[in-house]
Amino acid sequence: MKKIASILTCVLLLMSACREDFIEILPEDTVTVDLLYKTDKDFQDAVVGIYGIFQDQYQNMYYFGDIRGDDSWDELVKGTPGAVDNFTLSNDDGLLISTWRNYYKAITRANTLLEKIASADPALVTNKDRHIGQAEFLRALAYFDLVRIFGDVPLVTKSLSIEESYKTPREKVDRIYDEVIIKDLLDAEAKLPTSYSGAEVGRATKGAARALLGKVYLTRKDFAKAEAKLQEVTTMGYALLPNFADLWDYGKNEHHSEYIFDIEYEQGLGGEGSVYTNRFTPKFTNMIAFYGIAGSVDDQNTPHQVLFDLFETKDKRREITATRGYYDASGKFVPILISSNNMSAYTRKYIMRIATANDSPANWKVIRYADVLLMYAEALNENGKTAAALPYLNQIRTRAGVDPYPTLTQTQTRENIALERRRELAFEGHRWFDLVRTGQAFAVMQKYGMKQHMAVFPVPLAQVQLINDRSIFPQNPGYD
Incomplete structure (x- = not known):
């Protein structure tokens, strides 16, 4: 999976049979699709096609998870990044349109696979449960991202005719959680293996399903279920890497003891690399040459001063x-020379030598074990088990080389968990969603331009106009 090929022939055929105006619509009588789903490899290839959509979509996840929050900003104020940062994004921005379409492409492909595999011959499809589990995991992840970004969205779990697609309403977030996200993850957890070997490493596992389900429960404030599910993850053999810096050393294996689930990229395979190195590097010529970064760089996702101020001096994460x-090569610190052309700071989490522009091997870490430990500590604390939460919180502190927290009250623990999440997970797409799920978004972000209705993004205007029926498909309040 780290070396996902360019979209396979079967996926290209799927795309040619689909329409992208609203969601991908796959007519049930499409003969070519029926012919594609026969053997175990057919279904394996179809699953790869779903992963491929996430490769595309997660190139932009930092807009939603990082730039929208307070730890990152668009220092040079340009285009879409600036609009996301200062809460002026228009409802027809291309970021919203591509995000909507990408997730519904992934959902449609998952739906089609699940429909076709239901009647597949187990003698021919020998990994049937594994294919189902991966499709369900990815469909759940797509819907989880959609509801966190847009709120109510269409609930589609089967192939639709064109006529049906125009009558499909936006459904309440709670229904989507109950009927798809949680059900899919529970079934995926039961069906997926605990690990893979060889070229299949990087696919969704039982641990990934459990960890994502724990995050879902935490987001819904179902702390009892979150505690139980995340506790299971802590018994599966995951462990923090001893050295925080090794998480960002792309010369080493990214599928280590802390890895749970990444969006996978690889350089040198013709479009399978990620864009993060180029997008997050300042336009400081000397530094670009020192790191050996090919192509242009974009000055995006700048660390804000408030983030700098969070770190203790001896914190190894800083x-x-x-x-x-x-x-530089002699070990001397070379500061960025600030100008109107480049930002003044950057994150080193995605910086490495690359020979071709936008072809970085840097994965996007959807869930790693440090996130699980912090979520588990949060769930324990919210369930009144503050003393039990502290050892898990302090695992993160100890790895960072800072003193563990002493005995704390529940309120102090809650505040320090949020603080450690910022220090540990910055620029991994968590901060904005943490602010929203804990009800802190408006209080924190009002001074940056947020208004009360902006806990979700606008639905793409093109989708509202296409359905043209506000009774079933309205715009989010405040965005007309």
Whole structure:
């Protein structure tokens, strides 16, 4: 999976049979699709096609999870990044349109696979449960992202005719959680293996399903279920890497003891690399040359001063997470020369030598074990088990080289968990969603331009106009 090929022939055929105006619509009488779903490899290839959509979509996840929050900003104020940062994004912005279409492409492909595999011959499809589990996991992840970004969205779990698609309403978030996200993850957990070997490493596992389900329960404030599910993850053999910096060393294996689920990228395979190195590097010529970064760089996702101020001096995460320069070959720190053309700071989490522009091997870490430990500590604390929560919180502190927290009250623990999430997970797409799920978004972000209705993004205007029936498909309040 780290070496996902370019979209396979069967996926290209699927796309040719689909329409992208609203969601991908796959007519049930499409003969070519029926012919594609016969053997175990057919279904394996179809699953790869779903992963491929997430490769595309997660190139932009930092807009939603990072730039929208307070730890990152668009220092040079340009285009879509600036509009996301200062809460002026228009409802017809291309980011919203591509996000909507990508997730519904993934959902449609998952739906089609699940429909076709239901009647597949187990003698021919020998990994049937594994294919089902992966499709359900990815469909759940797509819907989880959709409801966190847009709120109410269409609930589609089967192939639709064109006529049906125009009559499909936006459904309440709670129904989507209950009827798809949680059910899919529970079934995926039961069906997926605990690990893979060889070229299949990188696919969704039982641990990934459990960890994502724990995050879902935490988002819904079902702390009892979150505690139980995340506790299961802590018994599965995952462990923090001893050295935080090793998480961001792309010369080493990214599928280590802390890895749970990434969006996978690989350089040198013709479009399978990620864009993060180019997008997050400042336009500081000396630094670009020192790191050996090919192609243009974009000055995006700048660490904000408030993030710098969070770190204690001896915190080992500090210079990886946010810095204002680089260390040259002699070990001397070279500060960025600030100008109107480049930002003043950057995160080193995605910086490495690349020979071709936008072809970085840097994965996007959807869930890693540090996130699980912090979520588990949060669930324990919210369930009144503050003393039990502290050892899990302090695992993160100890790895960072800072003193563990002493005995704390429940309120103090809650505040410090949120603080450690910012220090540990910055620039991994968590901060904005943490603010929203804990009800802190408006209080924190009002001074940056947020209004009360902006806990969700606008639905793409093109989708509202296409359905043209506000009774079933309205715009989110405040965005007309």
